[in-house]
Amino acid sequence: MGSVMGPGCLPNMDPGFAEGSAVKTDNWKEGSKLHFHDGNGNGMVSEVAANRPNEYMSFRHLGFVKDGVEDTTSDEVKKWSGATENYTLKGENGATELLVDMEINDEYKAMFEKMWPNALAIVKELAEGTARTTITVSAEVNAPVEKVWNCWTNPGHITRWNQASDDWHCPRAENDLRPGGKFSAIMAAKDGSYSFVFGGVHDEVVKHRLIASTMDDGRKMRVLLSEKNGKTVVNEGFETENENSLELQRMGWQAILNNFKSYTESH
Numbered sequence: 001m002g003s004v005m006g007p008g009c010l011p012n013m014d015p016g017f018a019e020g021s022a023v024k025t026d027n028w029k030e031g032s033k034l035h036f037h038d039g040n041g042n043g044m045v046s047e048v049a050a051n052r053p054n055e056y057m058s059f060r061h062l063g064f065v066k067d068g069v070e071d072t073t074s075d076e077v078k079k080w081s082g083a084t085e086n087y088t089l090k091g092e093n094g095a096t097e098l099l100v101d102m103e104i105n106d107e108y109k110a111m112f113e114k115m116w117p118n119a120l121a122i123v124k125e126l127a128e129g130t131a132r133t134t135i136t137v138s139a140e141v142n143a144p145v146e147k148v149w150n151c152w153t154n155p156g157h158i159t160r161w162n163q164a165s166d167d168w169h170c171p172r173a174e175n176d177l178r179p180g181g182k183f184s185a186i187m188a189a190k191d192g193s194y195s196f197v198f199g200g201v202h203d204e205v206v207k208h209r210l211i212a213s214t215m216d217d218g219r220k221m222r223v224l225l226s227e228k229n230g231k232t233v234v235n236e237g238f239e240t241e242n243e244n245s246l247e248l249q250r251m252g253w254q255a256i257l258n259n260f261k262s263y264t265e266s267h
Contacts, residue, residue, distance in 0.1 A: 004182045032059060034059065040226060040233065041068040055060035071129070080105050098123065114204060118212070132219065132239040135246065137254040139234050139261045145208045146228040146236065151264040153177050153211075158185060161263035167191070179205055183213065217241070234260070 017151030021043070024035040028046050037043035043065045050058040061083050063072030071077055083103040090097040098120065104112060125132075141148050151157040155173040162170035162185055173185040200215035211223045219239035226233045236257060240249055 007215045028057075033062075035065055037065060040228065042066050042226075045072065046085075055089055057084045061085065094125070118204075125263070126151065132235050133246065134220075134239050135250050135253070136235055136237040137250060138258045139254075141232045141234060141261050142229055142265050143232060145225050145232045146186040148225060148264055149208050151267070152225075152260065156261070157267075158166075160267075161260045162256060163187070163259060164252045177202065177205055177211075179203060181205075216255050229256075 006261065015047045021036070021038045024037060025032055028048055028051055029133060030051050032048050034046045034048065035043060041238045045063050045065050046059045046061045048058070049060040050056060061257075062081060063070055063077045064074075065071070078208050080103075081102045086100070087102075088099040090099070098213075100116065100120070102112065127251065137253065140218065141174055143151075151161070153175055155175050158175065159170045167190050169188060169190055170185050171188055173183075175181075175183045177183075183202065184197055187198055188195035198215075200213050200221070201233055202211060204210060204212040208227075209225055215221060215225040215238075219241065221236070221238045224237075225236045234257065236253065238249075238253060240246055244252075
C-alpha cells in the first residue's frame, strides 16, 4: 500500500502513464466495468468499487486486457486480482488535496512511484487551468523495439534522420541517456542560412519503453515505444510553443518521425 498527495481533480489520469491511453466505461456508477487501455487494446479491466462524487472514488482491478480480450483467470492475474486503487478529495480554503493510495505487489511498487508524480502534476495543471497544449505524433516502424531504441537514442543514428525536409540536416547530436542527462542536436539549413540547437534534459528513461524530457525552454516531451508482432509503435508527445501554428508544429514533428521510420526500416 502506498500513497501520493497533491492538489487536483479526478479526470482521466492515464496520460501520465502512457501517451494515447484512456479509460473506457459506460458510466461511473458503483459496480460498472472500466477498461484502462494504452490505445492499442492493451491494459487493465476493473470495476468501480465506490463512487461518492467530489469526495471518494475506488477502483477494484479484475484482470488484464490484451488485444481487446479480457483475462481475469490466469495465474498472473490471480497474483493481484481484487486490489484497489483509491482517490480521496479534501477541500479547504479554496484548495483541494488529492490523496491516492493503491494495493499493489512489491514488484510494481517502484514503477508506480515513478509514474504517479507525473500523473498528479498533469491533474494539477488541468484543474488549475495551467496545462499547455500537447500534440502527439506517431508512427509504426517495421522493426523490433531494440533496433528502434538504438536508432532513436544513438547520436550516430540521430544525425542521419533528424530533419523534417531534404534542405535541412543535423550535423551534430549528443545524448546522455539517463535521468538528469542532457541531450542536444544542431538543426541547420544545408545552405548555411540558419541553424539552432534543440536540447534539454532527460527526466525519466525506461529502456526500450519511455523517454520523458524537459526541453531547454521548459516544455515537456515524452516518447513511448510499444512493440507488437515484431513492429514498434512510436508515440511522441510534446508541449507546443507559441511562435508557430499548432498544425505547422504537428506537421514538422510528424515529418521528422516519418523520416526516422524510413531510416530505421532501411538500415
